[in-house]
Amino acid sequence: AQQPGTPLSDQEYRQFFRSLRAARHASTACLLRALYGCQNPLVQMLDKYENHGVIPEGPICSELPGTPFFPNFCTFSFYRCTRKKYFIKV
Numbered sequence: 001a002q003q004p005g006t007p008l009s010d011q012e013y014r015q016f017f018r019s020l021r022a023a024r025h026a027s028t029a030c031l032l033r034a035l036y037g038c039q040n041p042l043v044q045m046l047d048k049y050e051n052h053g054v055i056p057e058g059p060i061c062s063e064l065p066g067t068p069f070f071p072n073f074c075t076f077s078f079y080r081c082t083r084k085k086y087f088i089k090v
Contacts, residue, residue, distance in 0.1 A: 004054040034081065057072065
């Protein structure tokens with residue numbers, strides 16, 4: 001079992017994003033984030049699922065070249081959305 005707050009494994013990410021693989025599905029999730037923010041229960045549910053039940057507190061390190069550090073998970077997720085790099089992991 002994974003520790004709460006740790007990112008999903010590669011296999012878990014494939015399963016998590018299976019329904020979001022189409023860019024329009026991922027962009028819909030990003031639209032929810034942009035409209036309602038990270039405090040929205042649905043957005044929080046997705047964030048928790050992505051991180052084994054706990055939304056990580058900052059700082060967040062990512063696999064993004066040139067932008068490896070974010071103050072919190074919300075900022076990281078919003079960055080992924082604005083750059084349309086939907087499937088980058090922390």
